[in-house]
Amino acid sequence: MSTSSVMRFRQAIVAALADEMRADSSVMLFGEDVAEAEGPFKTSEGLLKEFGPLRVRDTPISEMAFTGAAVGAAIMGMKPVVEIMFMEFLGVALDQLVTEAAKMRYLSNGVISVPMVVRASCGSGLGFGSQHSQTLENWVAATPGLKVVCPSDAQAAYSLMRAAIQDSDPVMVLEPRILYAERGTVDTSHRIEIGKARVLRVGSEVTVVSLGQMVNVSRAAIELAGVDAELIDLATVVPWDRETVLESVKKTGRLIVVEEAPQSGGWGSEIVASVTSNLFGTLKGAPFRITTPDVPVPYSGVLEAKFVPTVEDVARQLKESIASGTTPKSWWELEGLK
Amino acid sequence: MSTSSVMRFRQAIVAALADEMRADSSVMLFGEDVAEAEGPFKTSEGLLKEFGPLRVRDTPISEMAFTGAAVGAAIMGMKPVVEIMFMEFLGVALDQLVTEAAKMRYLSNGVISVPMVVRASCGSGLGFGSQHSQTLENWVAATPGLKVVCPSDAQAAYSLMRAAIQDSDPVMVLEPRILYAERGTVDTSHRIEIGKARVLRVGSEVTVVSLGQMVNVSRAAIELAGVDAELIDLATVVPWDRETVLESVKKTGRLIVVEEAPQSGGWGSEIVASVTSNLFGTLKGAPFRITTPDVPVPYSGVLEAKFVPTVEDVARQLKESIASGTTPKSWWELEGLK
Amino acid sequence: MSIQLKRREAVQNDEVARYERMIEIREFEEQINGLFATGAIRGTTHLCLGQEALAVGLAAELRPSDIVMATYRGHGIALALGLSPESVLGEIMGKTIGCCGGVGGSMHLCDMDLGLLPTSAIVGGGIPIAAGAALAFQTQGKDGVAVSVFGDGASNIGAFHEGLNLAAIWNLPVIFICDNNIYGEYSRINTTTPLLDLHERAESYKMPHFAIDGMDVKAVQKGVAEAVNRARSGGGPTLIEAKTYRFAGHSRADQALYRPEGELEMWQKRDPIKVTEEDLLSRGLLTADRIAQIKSDMSTTIEGVVATCQASGEPTLASMFQNIWTPKGAINK
Amino acid sequence: MSIQLKRREAVQNDEVARYERMIEIREFEEQINGLFATGAIRGTTHLCLGQEALAVGLAAELRPSDIVMATYRGHGIALALGLSPESVLGEIMGKTIGCCGGVGGSMHLCDMDLGLLPTSAIVGGGIPIAAGAALAFQTQGKDGVAVSVFGDGASNIGAFHEGLNLAAIWNLPVIFICDNNIYGEYSRINTTTPLLDLHERAESYKMPHFAIDGMDVKAVQKGVAEAVNRARSGGGPTLIEAKTYRFAGHSRADQALYRPEGELEMWQKRDPIKVTEEDLLSRGLLTADRIAQIKSDMSTTIEGVVATCQASGEPTLASMFQNIWTPKGAINK
Ligand SMILES: Cc1ncc(C[n+]2csc(CCOP(=O)(O)OP(=O)(O)O)c2C)c(N)n1
Ligand SMILES: Cc1ncc(C[n+]2csc(CCOP(=O)(O)OP(=O)(O)O)c2C)c(N)n1
Ligand SMILES: [Mg+2]
């Protein structure tokens, strides 16, 4: 049965959690204020009430302990979902995810699986300042044994969350905080496989690969620029969908990655590097990334609005690059900053 | 006065620490077993004796506490050097480096500097298994406010350590553990600036960019392949030396990054992506990376020897790529693995 | 002497000034909510309503050369230490007049001249940093004292445990102040740890410890003074638990509906401002008229501060790119 | 029943078998040093010489369906739980016969049929994981018990603090065993924390706690049994501090020259093997002849194990690429 309805991104997360918890009694949720308070971002509304205090738990402020507890519980047959309120807080718990969870299967000769999910809100745009606004995919990216996904709309939030919970391996779900309030249509029967990118717009002139909150920006920029771009929401950062991206770039001959990550080394570097290595001879123009500048996320609203790639700036770079075949200057280079 | 002598990589570190401690009474060292025991890898031999227990201290097993203590001490006028015995242990302390230290200057309107150094041994090759053998540059790489260096020989170990201590900002020094015992000539008057790559071999056919223990492998591979390669030891991962690398690739038209990092997303992705974006039109062949496979570091000696790029395999890929202009297959693709 | 340092001296020297500063903080925090409504403040902010005595009592016992590492709930401490209301509110509003030029925000207040490190938005993150500041004092042979202020919730995080143990084994001149307002976000303390008298955790490190009445500025001063004396004279660290209460919610959106009935009202009976008023009245240091005057003056002052901050400029794009790296030769002025 | 489960049953049911297992561990660990010299073992390894009683006493009181999370110093616990010496030594030698097929190594031993999670090489890393295993038991309504074994040094790391508090507030069926052998690497406990009786740290979480004589297998059993009973019957966690001593250095290279004179000799007087021998002799369960026989038999056995492991194959390149992701539908068999 397919049911479509309009809901907010955060409600899609609630719905996915609830549907998985109904379907599988081993699914449980814990984290700071996820139970009684129903989540600092209201991403667990109604769950304590429906599933009770054994399966929906508030934790102390102890990210290391509860992330580690998820590892142990997952090994022993549960499917724990834990919430890291802001991605930065993984900085006090990273060990459990990267050095323990991701290696358990390897270190047990294939006997153990760790079907846990770590959810974390991330990204900028809401005035939370430099310690609460980063995207930190790099912390978890190059980790064999760990999967990383990042939804860009309510549908992806729903479908990727379900896929993450159903997955037998540890999965990190990055939730762009600024999207929580966005509405979208969610078809609960629609599945998105982990490792599959979403082609959101078919086009012939250039392939735009994007992720998270940058997907909307990219879409609007493509409209504004009036170019016939193919828009790909990468959706899964690890393992990313080489096939879909390569096929698209084979067709368009051009690649632009639009990302909310520092210019020096975000996830998009890997996409650009890999595509170039593979399709070098067939490219029509320089592949490049549109990123944030190499600065901490500023608090001021004026600055933060400019910090992430804007629709106007992405549109400019789209047009310029198609016209010239070379990499356009960033806005801060144009402004002579840095 | 220039003094050259042959010493081991780890002795070069000791020498650099000692010379800085003599030159500047605000330099201090702490970490697990660095004082009485003179360092688990003997990288602080003689320092307690010479500089006393106020400046050279053993810590409890508390990476978060002592890394954070370095932040506070650095702000208040000391120049602390802390040792993270194995890079993985930063997984329990990353917060202090990335989210606190790197942002202090920004968050104090430029009043505060944090002249601290975090040393960490890293990498594979010694049979320490999957939780003690990783290179994890990504954890610290895309962090505005933080510098990251990685010496590849005794000279670099000496010079980069001095530069790191003298630097007014937080610097992470990645020490390839397998190099500790290697000997090299150290000229104590030789300076290596942070942010400057080292051109170790001048060549015209291809630019090979490498780091850490892969530098020796690359050098030997270039010999074996008999190609006229320019060998660049990147030395600083953040901020990496765009100028030197771009100049070299402009000349050779080809770029190969040889790195000890997973295929999906090591520091080399950033090099390949950035060079391609900038020099697209001038490249003669596909730029690409030679990496480790996307697997946890295996313990078995037989497997570990094959895990990091070998001289033979790098030589093969060098020759193939120059001949074909395309990206050669990795050894595991050739063997039909994965 | 700067205005800021004069403001600091006032709370160090004069108990009426301390009372006035508490009023200032109260008035300041109450303005914040209104400013959210108008959209003048974005992001989030954490008020210290009801916890004014802790901020002021602490500032009274420290020298400007001592170091305080506080948290996102730091407006009161910043004001108590002497930062001007303009520099605090300006920062909260993201304006150039702010202590961080508007790039830091409400959770990151700083003034090194007054000994305030950039407040940390990471729970427990400041604990090891304060220990490190104390380490610098100790190594340099200075008699400075470092203070780390954090919440009850923070006492459950690893950095607390590691930081206290490190301070204990190194005998560092640092004071750990656990501001136990019974809540960490929306969770009451009894749901997150079985131990309610958090100062007892110091036993794990053989560290001196005690609880103080955080609603009484004099009790705060007395407790802090004891710990400061110990630290300054080489006696090492102390864990102080200040029993306080958060009169507002955790952060701006929070209505604090999770509080048991009557709890707020019970604590409001011990409102730190009331406690001090009664004391000063009873000792004839204030009159009811003077109190009314102070309050209405302060109200006017803070309204002026709001106006000043509203008139202050937005940061330039260039300021986003500044202060990431230290210019050569410009270290720790 | 598998040979491994029989080996486990033996230590559960028979005190002479427990003695024999202690001899096995002793003999096994002593072989390791020799194998390093020949180059048959690379990397590092952490012996548990002197700590055999803790391993065996623990295994005796647990069911195979209970869960143990131990550390890099895990050979003895693995053998005590029932892993075959071949699977342990094979792993240490990186051979296919090893419990992890040779890709794990000395610090990562595992056998889920016997309740041994992959031992962790991160100090304190296993503590929250054990709490999580207990969380699974609790949520599933099972009466399983999880055990975390870690060192004195580990009690200074954040994960210890967080893990114990979480277990306490959730009343989890988990036992925390702090193997206090007085050293963390080359540092004596008194240089890294002011508290020497580490079990007292449980007070910070209102958790039951006590110390046991870790050199006496019967004392270990008694203590573990008490905690197991509490956990299994819903009484929640316990912190046990086992007072032990590490007869060898921290890891292979370490000569342990930092030990105060006479300390080793003092503890050797309470060598767990001697303690048990005396007990069993005094109670007529063993004779001097039988002891000599057991020891010489074990020596032969372990020599055979070495030969078997040496003859075992090296892992194939393909095995490096296996067991990273779970094949579809193959979860937690
Ligand atoms: C490591 C970390 N985890 C979680 C948070 C989110 N968070 C911010 S404030 C807070 C509550 C802290 O409570 P407490 O320590 O009692 O301080 P209070 O807010 O009551 O002053 C939480 C959970 C954080 N900032 N950092
Ligand atoms: C987080 C972390 N820090 C440091 C280390 C390095 N290390 C390995 S064992 C060890 C000593 C641990 O001492 P203790 O907990 O007493 O256990 P023991 O070795 O005595 O059994 C240290 C510091 C580590 N593995 N993990
Ligand atoms: Mg609180």
Ligand SMILES: [Mg+2]
């Ligand atoms: Mg120990």
